[in-house]
Amino acid sequence: MFKLLDLPDELFCEILRYLSAFDALFGFLNLNSRLNRLLSPFTRQIDFTSVSYEQFLHYFNDILPVISKQGRLYALKLGDRRTPGQIELFNRMITSNNRNYITDIDRVFVEAPSLEHFGHFIDGYLRTLPRLRILSIETETLCDSDFPKWTKVILNSILPIPSLTKLSIRTPVGPSLSRLPDTMMLTSLTHLTLHVSAVTDLVILIKRTPNLEQLSIRMGWWTSGDRTLVKILDEMRSDHCRTSFLPKLRRFSLTIDSIISFQHEHLQQVLFRILNEHVTSSFSFILRSCIKNDKDSTVQLLDGQLWQQLLSPYSHLRKFDLFIRISDSNNADQQEDYSKTFQSPFFREKKWFFSYLKPSRQNDNILYSIANKTIELFDISLNPPEKFHHFPMNYAPHLAIDQTDTRYHALDQSNFYHVLNHFPFLQQLTLTDVKLDAPVILPVNTLSLYSLKIEKTQRILPQLLFSIFPLVNTLSISFPVFDDQNEIFNLQYNQMKDLSLFNIHPERIKRVLLFLNQFPNISFLHLRLCNRRFNDDSLLNQVKDILRQHSSLISVKLEFDRDFSVPINWTIEFPDRVKMFLSNKTFDGVLYHLWF
Template structure:
């Protein structure tokens, strides 16, 4: 049967067939049948998707298949509840010598991922997708304590669905992070964060929504405790892409100050703001756009 498949179907047709199969089933069915099939499924060996998999099936897969393909794997996608099955802490470096990227799905606020942050911060890419039940929750300071540190090697960091606290007493300058997607509590967190990411090239930030009255109270407190003018980040020469969303939580004056003084090399700018300040076209042009000469 294998011989018939091999001689009867072109490679392009297998690529079409693979679109309808899960990556773990492709590997299970075709790995080591012959050299041709190994070449065809090589992309699935490098980036393996183990999310949304039955626990019993996953355990069998970890025992029988993963030991045969572990040296191929560069990226892994897995549900948070199954992290310890896929990444045994004691054998992590031996099982995945070439892994560069980990994508964790269905994460709970106090999930298993917390035990792996010290390991995963040595990767190149880390994306954490929190479950719908955690929507707009605030996660542990462990994220700041482990990931926004000088010994972090991550280049891409992505958080979905939750707000990440930025603790000024914990955060350190991190020279590795180049791409970041994150939700923050307040606008001064943006200043603190960017002050500690000198190599940032892409940033996508959303600020927590609060009622207008609560925002005014917070703003009064922040104006006392946080001096934006003194804490303006150093010039972010590598920052090319800036996406920002805020709903009644950002003072446009300080956003304008940040962009005009620190982001002179921006090529893409997206601002989605709901604010109670009037910004006319003349101000936008003279005080901001005229200084961002590299926008495309």
């Protein structure tokens, strides 16, 4: 009789790769010393971001006491992005009895923290960790009213942590560093990723971080008309003895969301104080907004001769990445002339090559370095086909294909696969107005591709969609694309874990119930319902039916275009399922986020 324990270590490790950390520990921890050794990758770090409420409690009460005796825990990951209320629960669970299990943590990763409880998490836990070296914080949304509080948390609680060497804070809006105390020096930091408001914040920052080796900045806006910036640059210009404020900087990345006014000399002066001619080996420049017309001062960024003048003093620079969007309303001939300036002997000798894609999505053009390895969304249209004959290799993780304004909406299979083959590390694919109705479409087997978003697409059969994208486990789509009164949802897609359905009309919600039967292993569900003219009680009862149907659910987002007339306490409505929930006002309604 076959026994699982008879398998060699290599095969057993392969099986463990397909399990979540919790399932692996729950199933095999402490059965014998051999399994404990094979489980070591799961016992040195804790990831709470994809566990249910009960699994979280089991981690704290049963698993932590065991794995803390087997070796040191290095990393902790938690947050409210998928599991609302988790940071609040973590604050409550940390007691004198279990604190010792997680005091040796040296790296912490936090996703979408609720600001209400994040301050206590920092002061009550993070700042007590004697070995904390790496801290990463990511949040996708930030209310205007929370901006002053968020700035205060960053400046007063996070930046002063003395043990930090690597810090990453990714937010939609950056703090104003003008409030940074004059005496504060962040000498321990060697790696920093930060979103700042303006270029003056960047200049303030580099004066306080002399030991940085890697710096990645996303800037809200650049304005050369800022009087404070002009004053700072004048002071820098008068200091002839100083060059870079960062003598150890090896890599620098600068992403600018928008430019209000621009002078190339100011960019040159700022980079002169950042890049080090003896050390810096990599520089990346990304402009997220679009250069609108030829009279725009930012058109200087398209001039290869000016870039050559700026970069030539840095003899150790081995890598230069560029990503700039240009409006198609610009003079086409002049754009071609600019692109030729990046083909000078200087760039060829450095082996820095550039491509000029036109048009991309929304008829914008993109000037970018080859091979493109930025994390920016890379968007294209598949027409005309001939422009992809010499399409270069591209390492961007997120691709959008938009066929809205093209003559040929039908999917051209050869072009589609030709493009996908040039994105070998593609993770997320967005298709807008792309018809998936070609007679024969082969499966897309890009191993890294896990997420698919479909916009403005006509009706498609689920079996066709999942035959084209068999490896996708995350899907975002409008429900009417699937909905047909005559369609029978009788297949199952076990790989689907994360599903978002939009534009659901309440009278069709029973069809949603049938549709969801195809996904028995769904863990994360997002439903956007148009309930403006629908009875609250009837809608609530039908939502209850959906939530009761799937025992595998970990969290659910329910988005309505109007709130219920009587506030809903979801833990009371679903006492056996919903353990915690958060509610937020959205631009056009309300969002309830439930943790099961």
